[in-house]
Amino acid sequence: MFKVDTKKIMVDFLPTVFMLLLLCPLQGFSQDRTEDYYPICTLTKDDGLPDANINGLLFDDKGFVWISTFGGGLARYDGDTFVNFSPATETPISSYYLTQCEQDDYGRLWIAGSGGIDILDMNTLKAYPVPDVVKATYRHSYCNAVVKSEDGCMWFTIGNLIHRVSFSDDGQTFNVESIEISSNSSTNNHIALCDVENDGSIWVSWNGRIYKVRPVRGEGLVATPVQPNINIGEGNEGTAYLRTGSEVWVGTLRGLYRIDLASGTYKVYLNDISDKNSLSNSEISGLALSPDGDVVIGTLGGVNIYDSSNDRFIRYDSHTNIYGNKILPGDLVRCIKTNGAQIWVGQEVDGLTILMKKRLPIINVSHRENDPTSLPLTPIRSLYIDRLGHQWFGATEHGLYLHLGDMRFKYFNTQNSGLSHNTLTAFTEDGQGRLWMGSVEGDMNYISTVSPGTVYVPKDSDSEIAGRIDLINQLIYDSINNYIWILAREGLFYYDLTELVFREYKESIFMCTGGTIEDGKLWMSSQDGLRIIDLKTFSYVLHPEIPASFSLVPDGDYMWFGTFAHGVYKARKDLSKDSGITVYTKENGLADNRVRGLLLDGEYMWITTENGLSRFDTLTGSMSSFDVHDGLKMEAFCENSIGKDDHGTIYLGQKRGLSLLRSSYVFPDSYCKPKIVISGAIVGQSLVNLLYDRSISIHEKERELIFQISDLSYVQNSRIRYEYRLFPEEKEWIPTYRSGRFIRYGKVPGGNYKMQARALDEEGNVISMDEVMVSVKPFFYRTWWFALIVVLMVLALILQIVKWRTRAISRNQEKLQKEVDRQTRLLSEQKRQIQEKVDELSEQNHRLLRQNEILASHNVLTYRDPADSDSMFVDKVMTTIQELYKQPDLDIAMFSDAMGMSRSVLNERLNATIGQSIAQFIRLYRLNVAKEIIINGTMGDMNVSEIAYEVGFNDPKYFTRCFTKQFGIAPSVMLNGNLGKQDDVSEE
Structure with missing residues (x-):
């Protein structure tokens, strides 16, 4: 038997044992939602944003986002370019300092700012004359807010006045009604308006109360308290409103109010410094509803998402979390909007950040600078979860890492321990509570899983057989023989735990890649196929039809094989000729045929590859694949680097660190479908808006015609390709590999055309398409009537010549x-x-x-x-x-x-x-x-x-x-x- 100096071990490991006892129990991450969203981009002045101080966001009926800045005016963004409006632009507005904007039912944009109200024709992108009845309400005073109610009326506030603008049927006649609100607040700059009940009225706060303002025939605008018992405090203002069912959430300068309309009760949420599950700040700047129906709160301390099941808040801010990630560049959130799976966050000094809902419930672990307990950003070549639930990781060139909880790690390397090599490639656990590890150079070590402290080198490591072992691809514990099987590049070896010696299998086998023990047999894959070795007789059966595989996973009567370059194989364990083998490759939706690991989680088989992650549903036979656009840190995974703990968390070793898959649930992919639009055209020096008038007419004399193609999903997805053509001038589609592309044409011959653009997925399916009509007026000598006249003249001349010739x-x-x-x-x-x-x-x-x-x-x-x-x-x-x-x-x-x-x-x-x-x-x-x-x-x-x-x-x-x-x-x-x-x- 293998003998250990227990007394020495206890002396050496006693401090470590006490340290582990003091730690909280090793936890899973299945309930951790702090990384449901991740930032896909941050827009600043360097990207074309006119100013980094964002006060308001609006998605119009076409999908474009309008950004109200405090210092740079207004910007329209299509995912690639900005169209800016300020006092200095070709289409001027009255102020650089804006609060927000709103679209009416007649294709006009109402812009609120320090200069009052501006109106923009969204079709022509030209200024719309503000009627005198509207001008009379503000006289260039500061406009705090502008909203549209359900009945199509526009509401805005100027000082202590609320104005309601109604329209004639054609939208050209304006009627203004006003009501004065008395407020003891020093400023109404943060006051908000909202048609909470979708009935044409608006909610507004003043003097610590929340009122409902509605038009009453013969009386004008009338204000009544929403709930007499609700008092938000003298000098407090309602800054945001959101209705969810029978509840209304009211954001204020001093807390978040949750009002139950049915019972008339309410609850107030405030920031509690001692409670990390409370609001990150009590000053609320915006409210929105997430794709999952969660309430999203913008505060001056970042973004919070309300977890209704636990009545707590999940924070997304600029602080580095335990996973080493920082979600936002800053905490001063001034406005917030949701768009599909995205949360758009406007900040006071840090521009605009777009958060994307991850399709995968995945957490990507990053390295925390100047923190020695942080995991390095190197390939995780191997990982293992022992019987006690400890998570072990082999970080390339950094040694062995043991997770202590809360993403803090204890590390062992060749400098601080007896570890023989800093790049570990394989783990296994024997029957005596020891973790065995193999390295890229063929070295082996072990450590106690009960009291991890010292790394040991096994006896006989200096033998001739041990010296022939090079790259260890996998270690497997054999309880029948008390062996550690060593699958190495140079062959199949084993370490006899009873006699403490290295031995080589009776037959030389080159490039042993992966294996498992099942039904008293060692299933071992190598370059020349699969060997099933009887662990009692050591005889084997060779199956060359199974290619070299890194990962073998038993599943009832079947065995799964993750092959080196041929996809995933599924075969019956008897491997009879009649049983057949099922192969899944890229043609079946697999991310890549170079499989690095397999893990069976209930009905799902997770497959890590060299170019993405796949999930196979063993019941339905459906395959889903994922890449960085679904939340992955990167798409290249390592072999021997997939495992699951008792809490259901799946650990994935990638070429740049570790990722944690909280569950096998995958969110629908419908949030981020491309929305391709031909948004505009540039003719000469003029921009033509093609969003409302879906046609354009130009003259053939124009030397250049430029179209802008935009994808209003606001996601640059490498799996999506874009194509365009000017039909019928161009019969074939022309690829462009990103949206926001300006498509340039020289002189276009006279005629009628269709400018078409489309987005396709990886299989070539059209998932979004748009087209506009293009009419090019030809030169007079290229018109049909001119051609007809010429033909008639030629015919007349010919007739005259014929007559003359006849005579x-x-x-x-x-x-x-x-x-x-x-x-x-x-x-x-x-x-x-x-x-x-x-x-x-x-x-x-x-x-x-x-x-x-x-x-x-x-x-x-x-x-x-x-x-x-x-x-x-x-x-x-x-x-x-x-x-x-x-x-x-x-x-x-x-x-x-x-x-x-x-x-x-x-x-x-x-x-x-x-x-x-x-x-x-x-x-x-x-x-x-x-x-x-x-x-x-x-x-x-x-x-x-x-x-x-x-x-x-x-x-x-x-x-x-x-x-x-x-x-x-x-x-x-x-x-x-x-x-x-x-x-x-x-x-x-």
Whole structure:
């Protein structure tokens, strides 16, 4: 067994034991509401505020806030820029010193100040003329307050007079009624008016009483005490009023009154120096209702929120609280307003602070300067809550911290204790009341949880095995074997508490990251998967499907795994193939896939990651994720740094210190939804207000058009992105990553457009959108009517050109027709003359051909003595051959038929008369005609082939042979000799 020198321990730890006994019991933080709100911004003159002395706040019907300052005039704020009004601005008002302002039902802003009443047209942002009946009431005297009653009338105070202004239906006619209040107070500067009962009357205080002033027909304004028994004291004034159900809260210069209208009783709350749950100051400057329905009180000692369940006040002021946080820059609160989840605090010298309701009930612990009992702002690499409820923290490079209560810590480091290293990465508690710790370098120490005083180094720490241990990712106590299992980067080791030695697991395993003991088995995650080691046999089963995990949490039949880079795994403990594994990643809403810790709190699984915090509802399967806009100090968490105490407080170790989650309840996220508006446009040097008139008309000649996009949620949320476009000039959306952006355009072409802006969440869902109509009047030469005129003029010109061209063409056609007619007549005459010559030549050719035929006939007849011939028969033969010789198909039969004789008879007579057969006669006649043609040149420039065809031969070659044989000379030679032409037929 592990032996300890008990006597020495008692001597060393006795002072510490007494110190712990004297301390109040270690408490949880589940009831601590001092950090429900946190400051998201403070506005001063450096941010554009005209003055840091804030007297009044008003949220108008569009969501803009109007800030009345005492020394700088009026400012309108849209979350990014200020539009200021003072005696020196383009739109002047009468005073720099204002008390408050109020909006009427006609889009006018009534401004109360040292110069009386000013009225501003909220549409044009120009001065509205104050009617004479209103001017007559103040004559540049100090106006203390101005409010609007439920019936739309405006009420204001000047000195000891209260004035009520009613309006005609169109709001242009003003009617003023007044009542004098007698007051023994030295000043009425803080007097307030309020329509508490929402019936058109107002409550006001004077001479220690609270009165209700109402209009009575025929009597004017009548004042009656609200409750005769209520006396707030002579010289005291009502500075603020708030109704909550049947109760009315009245803030005064000397305390807060809570009046029960039903019973007529009241209670007074005052500041008690000895009671930190009392009002922080008795002088009340403002009252408002929080998003949760709590009464918020502005005092000259900061902001107070009434805790109705405990009848106490929660203070938010400039003092550093036990968590090291300061909520307000100063305590002199002059006005207070709530806007959704926000509380707007106007201060006397410290400007304007906006407090935001945290979505998470979280407390972020900060370091208190010059306080050695404060926790440092370094990464909390490990934390542990022991069986006695003590909270232990390992602060990087600062050692071990033990919480003593009220955020005071006792620290142990290498200089003041036996701690081996100042960066602790893992804790576990053994069965003997000792807390074991491992470091980033592999060193191990332990300390008693019963009487924490001395840090010890375990035996065998100088062994070779102990020397191989480096970064310790987790320590797990094994009650079965009485071991401390050491999950280190270099492998799996354990410290035997019985034998007081370090040992290494039988198998080398690299990068052991996280584990737990469940059902007698060590569930240990490493780089190559999950090992389930039987603590009796040391055998294991490897499940490589489970990635390396820092945190393993059993949940009934299931085991949850917070993996290093793959999200959250949920698997049945049997890990059978059929059981399946469920994986939750960023696609399911997880803040980041790099999980650093898991903690099961009832039905909720809290998941810390490298980039935010997530809460998974194990019953509904819904996942919610949170970042700095929900109250986190930062979004990067450390491994081994999540735990819960017996009071339900969850401790979260971050890269910049510690945070305390008071419960698993999460406030709705509806308070801070973006409200995107296109608030105005700058044309030239003029600002155009687009809040009321949702359109703007400009001329195309303007060189620049500037739109202002504002998010009237007054929260700069990195999860929200903004886009805009001038449609349809721009089809695609253009991103701008913050609101309050001035969107500049150069010259915009004439036409009608929509200027659109929208806000989107991380999934790309449109959660707010706004648009205004933009009409750009084009240059006259770009208007439709000018274009129409130009088109008509062009058409008229074209028509005129067509007409001119048509007439020109007609004239040309007439001229051309005349010329054509003349040429036609000329050609006709020439044709006639040519035809006559052709006819004459044809006649000549015919006569020549006839002569050739006669000559041919003569030549044929010269072969026989004429005396032997029959002249009549010969004439008939010659006449017939002259008619038929040109026909290519002329043969004996055709010639016989033409002669009217049989072939034999005709052949005998021809032989008797001419001395030739029919065939010889036809051929000889044809050859003689051809010869005469060649000799006489009758047929002009005909060649041999053409002459052959002319005289009835079908084959020019055959014609040539017959001609040569008959006349002893080739026709071509004869033709060349007479005419000098080349024959195109070769001679054979």
